Amino acid sequence: MTPDTLTGTAFWLPLISAGIVAIAVAMYVVLDGFDLGIGILFPFFPKEADRDRMMNSVAPFWDGNETWLVLGGNGLFVAFPLAYAIVMPALYVPLIAMLLALVFRGVAFEFRWVAKPHHRKWDIAFAAGSTVAALCQGLMLGGLIDGLRVAQGEFAGGPFDWLTPFSVMCGLGLVVGYALIGACWIVMKTTHDLERKARAFAQPLLIALAAFILLVSVWTPLEYQRVADRWFSMPNLLYLSPLPILTAALVVICWRGVRGTHTTAAFYSAVAVFVLAFVGLAISSYPYLVPWELTLWDTAASPESQKFILIGTAILLPFIIGYTVFVYYTFRGKLREGEGYH
């Protein structure tokens, strides 16, 4: 099905649903990004007191953050069940590995405190779980862009199709990216030595992330002709060129924020870089939900199902965002002494 042949709700409904799923995934990447980033950075902050504070800085938020993953995956299930049924088996190995890594990462938040002073194994679980989860998310992203083999409406490939140099690069890039926003979060929420050390780490991470974004931006059009056509044909080139320009500007702002004394600029600009990278990927892959065979219209759920969930989403999502903002506002500013797990 191509978009040109559809009109009315048949066209708009799946498009809106896809937009909601995309927002949910983007929210997840940004919010759980800094949680996972903290875990990825754990090995580099060996002092117990530092680790305590790093964990306490995200303690009130991590569970709500991770829930966006459930919304994103579930959103795909609800609105695009055929895509869900194909993509999940295709990405089976990294997906299951990610889920198990998230189990270890999640329980580590609670277990580490109850286990003290024998908490070292949970430090390892937290760090390894976060890193593996981030790596797997990148592998899945790369594997998806590479494309899936589909036959008769089902996944028809092998268990390791997703493993390519491109997907490994995406995995490493995401690990670096999450570590960066994690470092910026620590700068925003902590003080003294911990803040200084986080700033020191953020600088090479930012450079590395910029390099990865550049690499992906060059690699994808070279490897995939349709991506090159999408970005470099006219008039697309005119409309889309603000994206890389804005990204570069944000990288500079983040750099300044990290090196200076401002505490929030680095974090928000790093988040913005992530959002733009995500938008770029969405532009590259639109309208395919199952690259490169099935569009979002091909895989959409019945209109009755989409309407049922979209009405609820339209009412509930503002509330969810509202009380999420409320909780972040409640715990605003620097981490206070004695706050967190105890």
Added chain:
Amino acid sequence: MEPDALPLARLQFAFTIAVHIIFPAFSIGSSAFVATLLVLWRQTGKEHFHRLARFWTKIFAVSFAMGVVSGIPLSYQFGTNWSRFSEVLGNVVGPLIGYEVLTAFFLEATFLGVMLFGWKRVPPWLHVTAAVLVAFGTTISGFWILSANSWMHTPAGHVIREGIVYPVDWWAIVFNPSFPYRFAHMMSAAYLTTSVVVLAVGARYLLAGTYQTEAKTMMRMGLGMVAILAPLQLVLGDLHGLNTLKHQPIKVAAMEGHWEDDGPADLVLFGVPDQKAEKTHAEISIPGAASILLTHSTTGRVPALKDVPPDQRPPVANVFYAFRIMVGIGLLLILLGAVGAYLWWRGRVFDTRWYLRFAGHAWPLGFIAILAGWVTTETGRQPWVAHGILRTADALSPVSAATVATSLIAFAVTYFTVFSIGVYYIRKLIRHGPKGSAVEPPKQEHGLGNRPLANAQETTREARSTGPAA
């Protein structure tokens, strides 16, 4: 679809969901308990309610985290291992799970942050509200998931076109025939299970001679709930059973181990069902009692397994035994509640040591009953994953047996390790007891309890362990 992958995929889902259900069942009850304790503290100002709230919050937090992390792989398994389920039933099941995420998961996960860490950042009324919202969220979660699961047992409000299910009437879908009974029965089970744990913890402290005030409060609250909920659960279970008789007769036949419809049915108390021989060996039964129980008549006919061909029968032995385990524990819990209530009425419950020992050991019973009940209902639904619509064997993903075997082993190792450690930590927290309550000493001096030195030392130690350099 590789046939060899089927038993592995079934085992993986059964295992992951069985481990999972333990924690939300406890979270539903304990979050409500914490919210109640906080409200009581704010209303009465009595410090032991505050200490109990802090204590049970810690335990709840560990349980909740395990519920969350064990739950996420479940919804993803619909895609990874059961893609045909997603494709055929996604239009109906998808939105129900979607609403669970939108109305329950976000609510409980977000306000959890305030409940656990916002003691000093928000005004007291807001903190209590956060705890109430978390408890409310767990119940809403139960609503949606049981609606989705019940629909799989008693589908309604849909049509089937070209082998795919499409929704027609959402009200009929959400409030499908078995939903009210299953929702009530499960919620009651969750509260009952938690009440037994609270009662057991209280009893243990009384036996040990520690935390007397808190222990008595826990015993009163736990016992009160058990005494009411255990018999209620029997009534709800009976109503649920009658509903199942109407919509899933073969499941009831399996529960009863009833093979042949040859007159009024006996109530089989125990036996050994044999699927191949199509009979139950070594039956110990009450003549005609099943007819009376299920049809309220001595001549009523009860569904029999042989009413349908063998490929439409569930694995009878699993359903048969699991059902008896659940009912057996249910009766035991009624006894626990009744004996306790009697002793309480006579003013002797805190001193009757044999009862305290009985209660102290009873804590796992609710969990075992919940697992047994779920085995009964889910195994009893087989061979269907959605009754009359899709067979479990036809719902599989196109994934090789080797891949599923690998993930099954990975899940088994992870879940077994993580969750048994989690239970160990909860027991550690319980052993540690509701000492001290905060980094700062509480405002009312008499709240420090009857061991001021120990409490002061404890408070200092807690304060130092959360500081920058311990």
